[in-house]
Amino acid sequence: MDTPVYIPVISDYGFKATFGNEANTLFLRTALQALIKSAIPIREVHFDKNVFEALTIDSRSGIFDLACTDENGSQFIVEMQLGLAPHFVQRMKFYALHKFNTVVERGEFDYANLPKIYAIAILAKSILPTTHFHTIANLRSEMGEIIDNQMTFITVELAKFNKQVTQIETDLEKLVYTMKTLHTTEPTQYPAFWNEEWLKRAIDELDTRKMTPEERAYFARVTAANAEAVKAEKQKIQEAEDRRENLVRSETVKTALQMGLAVEQVARLANVSIEFVAQIQTQLSVD
Template identity: 65%
Template sequence: MEALYTDDQIFIPIISDYGFKATFGNEANTLFLRRALQALIKSEVPIKEVKFDKNTFEGITQDGRSGIFDLACTDENDNHFIVEMQYGDAPYFVQRMKFYALHKFNAMVKRGKFDYGTLTKIYCVAILANDILPYPQFHTVANLRNEQGELFDDQMTFITVELDKFTLQEADCQTDLQKLIYTMRTIHTVTQTTQFPKFWDEAWLKVAIDELDSRKMTPDEKASLEILIARNAESVKAESRKIKEAEQRVKAEMVTNALNMSLTVEQCTKLANVSADFVLSVQRQLTAK
């Protein structure tokens, strides 16, 4: 799923640096964030207020490899929410989610809440563009459970959304969660307002969509967006170079092992799927050593 913004798009993708901060990170109007969080954790209780965790929110970083953006906030009951959005590969996202949640847990204890029975809940949300988990559903909720699958503890809850697994059409979206994921998957593909589904008129979604409308951006916002687009493009190029270099190292190692086993140049080329010149180059380096 491509999340990068191009000049011919009217709406900026939510799962992008600018789009995420303009919607989930909108401090001026938190209606979208509150309804989105309520939908993601599948709660019947409305979230009335949210307060951003400044230490985390101001530390938003982009990993040039995969595009990672994080947000942390608390609600009026001091429940903690951590949101991670990622449009690239995420081989260790489970470990990263555990790190975030446990770091938050430790911080809560260090603040003096040594009565563990009064600790508030931690919700760690990962929204991923690609398929990661071996389950068919696009939305997964996980808690600590015993070997029979019975709930052991729900103080920490891990929520995963895999956008590529979402296949519902506009007419099939009934719940807030379905409307949210449909919007995240399609908003940047819309070229005419006549394509808007009816539920995009709902106040909470309209707040987000208005923030993503490039036609309503101020000159400063447009300049900021252009900088982010350029930075994202450079990140993609840098990552492509890293991937190519890594592939070359792996192939060189394969050729080295093959040569050490006395395979011929032709056999090495077929084994590693490389050219004869590549094999000869590796061979010369081995001879030089």
């Protein structure tokens, strides 16, 4: 498969090369400022550990794509999701509340002067019943009055963004446009704002023509690993679907047998083999 000129920002490699670039945080700092709609520049960030162990019932780890803290102590969690994830809000609540508990415990359960926590979700598809591509949510009253802004949930849904280059004005719009279109854009169609330093540095990291042999090798490894992960996930989904369909057929066969239909009739009704019906019939007789 031909490699495009620009690696997608929303790919695993692209996200780590831009948002997760520890050597140069200009893009990350400007992007975070745009995402939280702050007029105050973020001057420094340091990266935090982004995994916490054994918090779920089955003891699996939780992991988000990026965690960092700015010079004022504000905490940022950033998570990218390419596939459809209708319950993604619940996942972000899980991450944010874990971070909240961590900062409270660190302060010996002192609830005063807690740092702000921003849980940011960047989604390729739409999950919210809203029309705008960028949503900021805080705890509010039924009248819409702000109750607490110590914890803020920010959702970006790329599928809802449809502005053309000539309509783009804000850093937020520049960021989302870049994330959505960079990998499909030819160098001859370069928007003028991609020459702004914060975006130019990020785009240079994603330009395959400028990659070193080591970077190309790493990109190939990441791409292969992601392809395997996608294949494995699709197989899991298919296996789950097969189990569900098998369960539905089994229940249909059981009901039909209990109604007194002949084995051949049940097989035609449920679209299964006579052997399958016979197995269910044997189970029912044992039960």
